Amino acid sequence: MQLTESVRLERRDDVALLIVNNPPVNALSYHVRQGLIDGMAAAEASDATAIVLICDGRTFIAGADITEFSQPPKPPGLVPGQEAMEDCSKPVVAAIHGTALGGGLEVALCAHFRVAVNSAQFGLPEVKLGLLPGGGGTQRLPRITGPQRALEIMVSGDPIGAAEALDCGLINEIVGDSLADLEAGAVAFARRAVAEGMPRPRIRDRNDRLEGFGAEQFAAFRASIARRTRGFEAADCIVRCVEAAVETGSSGDFEAGLAAEQRIFGELMGSSQANAQQYYFFAERAAQKVPDVPRDTPQVDIGRVGILGAGTMGGGIAMNFANIGIPVTLVERDEASLERGLGVVRRNYERTAARGGISSDDVQTRMDLLQGSTDMGDFADCDLMIEAVFENMDLKKDVFAQLDGICKPGAVLATNTSALNVNEIASATSRPEDVIGMHFFSPANVMRMLEVVRGDDTSHTAIATAMSIGKRIGKTPVLCGVCYGFIGNRMLFMRGIEAEKMLLEGATPAQIDKVVYDFGFPMGPFAMSDLAGLDVGWNEATSSSSTVREVLCESGRRGQKNGRGYYTYDPDTRASTPDPEVEQMIRDFAAERGAVLRDVADQEILERCLYPMVNEGAKILDEGIALRGSDVDVTWINGYGWPIYTGGPMYWADEIGLGEVLGRIRHYDETLGGDHWTPSPLLERLAAEGGSLARHEI
Structure with missing residues (x-):
């Protein structure tokens, strides 16, 4: 029976098969959501003794339909289908292959049982979109895996395999390797559930795994993720949701936990971070496309x-x-x-x-x-x-x-x-x-x-x-x-020019690095130079004390490798400490060149580190070096640690306003000079037209 264009109902004798077929990844489109509701109603009304939810193609439901991201929600939502599964009077088995991600896993968590093939993957990756699981995942997952493992899965956003899913209680059984194995194994499991009278546990009613996890454990978890989630709003919002799950678990009020999840989800939906991370999601996929290279272009078979x-x-x-x-x-x-x-x-x-x-x-x-x-x-x-x-x-x-x-x-x-x-x-x-x-x-x-x-x-x-x-x-x-x-190093060179200049105006390496770090980078320019090695590309025979870096190299400072660079490093922990000797060397170097030192404000440091990069990125686009502005953002997020929750340099500039950015670039061009401050013609044009760097394509 075809229920909607993406869902059909079949029978395997006494077992009903609710089959999703929405290529390529069986996303939770309107037709799938409606099909789940109609299919559960039809299966429960039939004489079938059990129901198996399974998918055609290469995967189980792999998450939300990305084509609906920019559209108003179209009813029905996910909840009616989930409730129909949870409240069904017959055993419901979710049969999983490929990936059960996001909303797909949240659907599977509403089945009474879950079986999977060996290669299946499970995850709630919403954090990577600046969001949290909004279909009950923050409330159900802790109830089956325990809060600690649930937090790890949701805050990382990374999938786990079938063996780990079995170990932590997420699935009940592994049933082979192929789609045929999966169907046969799921049907057999469903029949066994009926024959043995297995209880049909609703995860929402399970609170035993929540016990013993309280304020102390949440504080420890927050401390353990502080460094890798620095600056991300979604990570702490997920922790808050799991705190709500634990709190409502003790009172037995699951609906209150769901309400908390929806309230906190609303804080993130449409936030600047969520918008930036969702922009990046599509930017990374766009980077794979080369307009003049057809998809069917012959490739070399790489055997060695x-x-x-x-x-x-x-x-x-x-x-x-x-x-x-x-x-x-x-x-x-x-x-x-x-x-x-x-x-x-x-x-x-x-x-x-x-x-x-x-x-x-x-x-x-x-x-x-x-x-x-x-x-x-x-x-x-x-x-x-x-x-x-x-x-x-x-x-x-x-x-x-x-x-x-x-x-x-x-x-x-x-x-x-x-x-x-x-x-x-x-x-x-x-x-x-x-x-x-x-x-x-x-x-x-x-x-x-x-x-x-x-x-x-x-x-x-x-x-x-x-x-x-x-x-x-x-x-x-x-x-x-x-x-x-x-793309990347050309823009990086511009940041390096200004960082070096600011040293000679009175800023210290530690001050500049802190401003860049506080913006969201994993480290600032001078800490990065120490990590790479100050002597990379340096030639002792031709060194002429023409830059601060050359002076440091000539004095035997090589960076982290020998414990002395812009900073000194603890030999055991590699922790860095600002070095007064280096600061004096910089002051001496500046004095030799007649520089007048001053207090350099943090905002000026941020602008002079980042705006030349935006300007150079626009020049790179204008010259056709990059295919699209979003490619520049993908390069900087993956190659240099630009914080993804700001979208990358081109997106970030758009959000500030290209007119504002151009005005500051013109200011520095007039007061400081240098080719890297000469405004990009493309930036000038887009600012005048109200255009976008991030969405510009050649």
Whole structure:
């Protein structure tokens, strides 16, 4: 029986199957919500003894319908279908494959029982949209998993697997691997529930798991998440909802808990943070689309990857491919460097295993995929070749000239350069169409960002291959054109110029870093320089004391690596402390240049750090380096820690008002000067027209 265009009712003898079919992810559209209501009514009125809720296609209900995000709510809502499941007089079994996320999991929590295949994933990811689960998830999940585990699931927004779901009580049984296994297992479980007279527990009535979790435990949880949720409103709102669940659990007033959830959800819905995070949700998906590269563009089948350089970057890149089972040929200049690099990779995997991220068997499985060599000739059978050598143009051109004669025809030749001209690198080969930039961010095995740099001659196949493999290894690829520094580093350089200038005007490294940190970045520019190493790119032979950084390097300060940089570092904890000696060195450096020191206000620091980046981002857009303003935001959120709850630099500027931003840029252009303060023509035009940087596309 077809109930709505997305839901039908079938029978397997004595068991009714309520089947959702709303491709591609069975989202909770209007037709699905109405179908759940109609289907439960029809099934309960029939002579079926039990009901199984199951989905066609690749997944269970994977969450809300994103096409409805910007529309007024269309009744019916989710609650009538949930109540029909909970209050049903017959056993209701939710059969789960793929992902049960957000509203999908909140529906499943209203079934009396839940079974799943081994590969199923479960989660409530609303926090990543600046929201909280608003379909009863904050009230039901703690009642079945306990508050601690529920808080961890909801505040992280990350899914858990079937084994963990079984362990914490979220599901009742794992029933195989395939969709056929799932249907058979769910029907068998439903019949067993009837035959054995299993109680039909409503999660809303279960309060035993809430006992013993009180103010002390909530305070401890808040302390444990304080650093990673700093600045996020949704995380604490979720904790408040679970506090309401515990409080109403003791009184037995579940409806009061639901009311609290709805009230707190209302605080977030339409908030600036929720709007920014939902903008980012769509921005990340838009970044995958390259207008002039058709979706059916042929791609190179990546059977083996070659990486030249087994240092910090090369080893980290190699891990990404080993993690998904792709063999890697890792080449270094000598055996000692190779062994050192492979040793670092092994230790990284062992640390992950020690934390429970992978098994000890996984460590060896992944290491076995890494073939070390000192012979570049071993790259001959690689389908994708990634160069990760020192950032020097002559060296890179020499490497690519050699690869041109080694790598097989059609192999994609990628450079990991963070700033250099990909066209010039490609000119060293006879096949520039195969050359592309793949700029991984450090540490490459952790950071999600991947800038894919398109040269003048780069083929559609090379672009499609790089974007696709980037996504497969868990990165967020963004396509950009050739310029010095691409999107991210080009903008970062502008922040660095102003940060250095403000040191010579009276601001301290700690003051500047605190302003940037308080805005929401994980660290400020000088702490970041210390972390990366002050001597990266510094040449002692040519150093001329022309910048504060050069002066620090010349005095033996290298950053965190030797405990002395802009800050001093505790050798055990790596905690940083402002260094009076450094501040005096800066004052002396400023005096030598005739600078007059003054008090620099925090607001000025914020503007001078961020507005040049906005201006440069607009120039990058105007030059066609980035395809769209949202790509700039995706780059900065994933690559540099721009706080996602402000949407990224382009979105943030839009929210302030482009006229206001342009006015301040003009002010600094007049008072400070410098090319980086020259207003972008695009910014001027959009400000005049009432346009948007974030939504600008070339």
